Amino acid sequence: GAVVSQHPSRVICKSGTSVKIECRSLDFQATTMFWYRQFPKQSLMLMATSNEGSKATYEQGVEKDKFLINHASLTLSTLTVTSAHPEDSSFYICSARSQVTRITDTQYFGPGTRLTVL
Amino acid sequence: AQKITQTQPGMFVQEKEAVTLDCTYDTSDPSYGLFWYKQPSSGEMIFLIYQGSYDQQNATEGRYSLNFQKARKSANLVISASQLGDSAMYFCAMWGSNDYKLSFGAGTTVTVRA
Numbered sequence: 001g002a003v004v005s006q007h008p009s010r011v012i013c014k015s016g017t018s019v020k021i022e023c024r025s026l027d028f029q030a031t032t033m034f035w036y037r038q039f040p041k042q043s044l045m046l047m048a049t050s051n052e053g054s055k056a057t058y059e060q061g062v063e064k065d066k067f068l069i070n071h072a073s074l075t076l077s078t079l080t081v082t083s084a085h086p087e088d089s090s091f092y093i094c095s096a097r098s099q100v101t102r103i104t105d106t107q108y109f110g111p112g113t114r115l116t117v118l
Numbered sequence: 119a120q121k122i123t124q125t126q127p128g129m130f131v132q133e134k135e136a137v138t139l140d141c142t143y144d145t146s147d148p149s150y151g152l153f154w155y156k157q158p159s160s161g162e163m164i165f166l167i168y169q170g171s172y173d174q175q176n177a178t179e180g181r182y183s184l185n186f187q188k189a190r191k192s193a194n195l196v197i198s199a200s201q202l203g204d205s206a207m208y209f210c211a212m213w214g215s216n217d218y219k220l221s222f223g224a225g226t227t228v229t230v231r232a
Contacts, residue, residue: 032218034219041207041225041227042224042225043209043223043225044209044220044222049217049219091161093163095163107218107220109155111160111161111162112161112163114161
C-alpha cells in the first residue's frame with residue numbers, strides 16, 4: 001500500500017520558537033494533503049487542506065498565520081507552527097490523497113508528529 | 119456538513135468474543151463513504167474497512183464487518199474473535215462526494231481482556 005512519512009516523529013521546543021513538520025508521500029503523487037490535530041484521548045480535527053501549487057484552505061477557527069502550510073510539490077507538504085506556545089502542544093497527523101486512487105484508499109495517513117512546547 | 123456520532127467512549131471485551139462499536143452519521147450528500155480506523159497507542163491511523171453509500175452489501179475485511187443500515191444512518195463495526203492486539207481507539211469517519219475531507223467521530227476505546 002501507499003506510504004506517507006512524517007518528520008520529525010517527536011519534537012520538543014521552547015515557547016516562542018517555530019517548528020516545521022514535513023509530510024511526504026513516498027511512492028505516489030499526492031494532489032491533496034490534509035493536516036489534522038489531535039489532543040490526548042480526543043478525535044482528529046481537520047486543520048487545513050493543502051493542494052499542490054495553491055494556497056491551503058483552512059478550517060474555521062484555525063489561524064492561518066499561526067499554522068503555515070506549504071505544498072511545494074506533489075510529494076511534500078509542510079506545516080510550520082509559528083511562535084509556538086504550550087497550548088500548541090498536540091499530535092499532528094497528515095494524510096495524503098493520490099491522484100489515481102481506489103475509493104478505499106482515499107487517504108493515506110502519516111505516523112504523526114508529537115509536538116511538546118515547553 | 120457531515121456529522122459522525124460515536125456514543126461509546128470505552129468498552130471492555132473478553133478475548134475471543136465479538137464486539138460491536140456504534141456509529142451514526144448525518145449528511146445531506148446523496149453520495150458518501152464511511153470508514154473505520156484503528157489507532158493504537160503509537161498513534162498511527164490504521165484503515166480497517168470502507169462502506170460506500172450505494173454499496174448493496176455490507177463490507178467485510180477479515181475479522182471486521184460493517185453493519186450498514188442506511189435508513190437508520192448507522193454504520194456499526196463488528197470485530198469478531200477479539201484479540202489482545204485489538205486494544206486501541208477506534209474511529210468512525212465519513213467523507214462527502216465533494217471534497218474528500220474526512221469527518222471523524224469522537225472515538226471508542228476498546229480494551230480486550232485475557
